[in-house]
Amino acid sequence: MKILIAGGAGYIGGTVARILLSQGHAITVFDNLCHSRRSAVAENATFIEGDIANRPLIEETLREGRFDGVMNFAALIEAGESMKRPEIYFRNNTAATLMLLEAMLATGHDRLVFSSTAACYGEPEKTPILEDAKLQPTNPYGESKLLVEHMLRWMNLIHGFKYASLRYFNVAGAIDGYGEAHEPESHLIPLILDVALGKRSNIKIFGRDYPTKDGTCIRDYIHVRDLAEAHLLALAALSDTKSRLIYNIGNGQGFSVLEVVESVRRVTGRPIPVEECERRPGDPAVLVAGSAKIKAELGWTPKYAELDQIVASAWDWHQKRYA
Template sequence: MRLLLASGHSVTIFDNLSHSKRSAVAEAATFVEGDLADRDLIQTTLRNGSFDGVMHFAALIEAGESMVKPEIFFRNNTASTLTLLEAMLATGQKRLVFSSTAACYGEPEKTPILEDAKLEPTNAYGESKLLVEHILRWMNKIHGMRYASLRYFNVAGAIEGYGEAHEPESHIIPLILDVALGRRKNIKIFGQDYPTKDGTCVRDYVHIRDLADAHLLALKALTDEAKPSRMIYNIGTGTGFTVREVIEAARRVTGKAIEVEECDRRPGDPAVLVAGSDRIRAELGWNPQHGALDEIITSAWEWHQKRYS
């Protein structure tokens, strides 16, 4: 949002505030409180402005919860996205940057994962996003909708004044930092017997600023008719870290002893998810600037300390 505003765009935020706060919206942005299931309100919003494109971030994201309540993920992430797409078509909006996920891949056959790897999600969250990608392919083929699907790996870190604050929190780095701040007793490690260097899951962490840059590049590409009308990109650094390595990095950054609790595996957690991101680097010129794990955690730590000071 802030990068768009700084680049000279006008921005309208459409959100139901179920997992966010009104205070997070920049003053220069227009805010509409609404739900993606409300097609009439979406269409009214789209008709009342002049838009270069739509960026769709709204989703339930906790993979573990999706294995307990898959129905709410398909309702919110898949069905409501279809409502958004119908509203876009009805109002002549045909450019979309979609927040997808590395969870579309499931257990990869090899790493780093390339965009043409098999798509077999191991959790309902990944499946809910993959279904949207299938819908988008047909919207592109039949209606000419131009879209970029960005398959996020693990997004982390903070920018000036803004960091991760999910309600409830489910991401590993802010959970670890909560332990460092004394706000929770320990960090849970789910599974110690994965086929990795220390038995814990491996993930690729990308800084939020680098992710935001990828969105701006994707939007710019969609407005260029010479570019492909259908783009799929992995958003990750290509480097993986185990859960234990992330905890050790947090100990280095914070100088705190961070206790752990070893728990059983969670259903649907792949052992290794590391991005092959050569495609977006080559085609859009994306070049992540904040890929060092200690740098990512340091930015998050500085923000969390200010948040609770």
């Protein structure tokens, strides 16, 4: 297949691009490199530098490419930042995606896999969270993604636009030769690994008074390769009979921040100093996925379900990254 990957120079988009290329698909990466660099684009992928908010450029790319499907990973992803600058999240995540959707409609492209988020749920009433849970984001980042889901539903109802919206939980780990390296970095596991390598003095824990077993936030961690496989299955499933798919993607297990710190200590054998800080606004206490739906409908099964497995793959890549 010929596939356009918007945001394909990022962590998840770049992983998906590499796996698709290894399977013989033709990949075009479309990325503005605002939080990445040219070297992150997969070898053998066609690269176009641009922003999906640039309607003429994305439309030209689609007309010339005639793709079998589009995957959209292009977005700002920092929930904490969104509580300070909500306007840039609605512009970059919501309005820019509308430009992509309009360009797809104008050029006859009607299959999209959308990178959504568990932040659409906000503070859940019960866990594990199922796809029919209330959608009540506690931060503008989650709201910006949920607004895209609303647009997609109407595009589907009115235009027959086929899409899969994948609500991720916490993504981590690495594949051979490629891993997580945000600029700036804000994700827990790579930050702790930086401490293990002596790149940071300690790891900050935001909040020790949550209603959880040890007072720290609990999250569901999914290996990036397992997440990539879910994207491939979702794209293949989009057809006239299955034209609107919404799935949670997670392990179904919750790990606290302190448990992740302990996992890194076990895997690396290094001391990890901790600094306790105040809560960050907008952080739900517990986010754990119920992924039974995608398992039943698409046959997806995570192959890297243990936290130490995920951390070990990230640690292997992280050391090579600085070598």
